[in-house]
Amino acid sequence: MIKINDLEKIYRTEEVETVALNKMSLEINEHEFVAVMGPSGCGKSTLLNILGMLDRPDAGSFLFNGVEVGGFNETQCCDLRKANIGFVFQSFNLIDELSVFENVELPLVYNKIDKAERKKLTEAALDRVEMMHRRNHYPSQLSGGQQQRVAVARAVVNSPKLILADEPTGNLDSRNGKEVMDMLTELNKAGTTIVMVTHSERDAGYAQRIVRMLDGKPVLIEN
Secondary structure, rough: EEEEEEEEEEEEOOOEEEEEEEEEEEEEOOOEEEEEOOOOOOOOHHHHHHHHHOOOOOOOEEEOOOEEEEOOOHHHHHHHHHHHEEEEEEOOOOOOOOOHHHHHHHHHHHHOHHHHHHHHHHHHHHHHHHOOOHHOOOOHHHOEEEEHHHHHHHHOOOOOOOEEEOEEEEEEHHHHHHHHHHHHHHHOOOOOEEEEEOOOHHHHHOOOEEEEOOOOEEEEEEE
């Protein structure tokens, strides 16, 4: 599904040049669950942002389902991202002014799905994470674990081929964290490819493969 080769990303200010990715090469197969680990500043989040087409590499090749996307413009990246990728963030990134139902429905609105189909797909996603009973609540009325469940529902409502998760249990206690990891595992078993950035060895243990990064590139891959 994903093949990157000699990927480079450098952030520059007037005084400092920071190499975030240093000629990084990696392949991720369809239906895999991959955890990416490493110290802060090693390039994990930069890698995830590039895989999600939220950022662009400075050099190297990035193939998504066999298509070179490194040179795509913003519209092409947006279209490919909307059709194929779901995101789960540490901070949930729910919209406070929208209800649970409306938050989950939002990707379908962006994809111009008709109202009846949106209702069906949103309810199915909320059922999947056992949050239908909270459909009319707002994020501020939910616990952290419940908010992350809603975030997972939003990520899967489009049936994406790939889910990118950035520290998905970082703001949760151990019980709620386990529930989220169990949900991601079930999604993977159902066929969704998952790439997860984490500092947690426990969470990484759910993955089929661990990629350990240092200084912008993999230093160890554990199967």
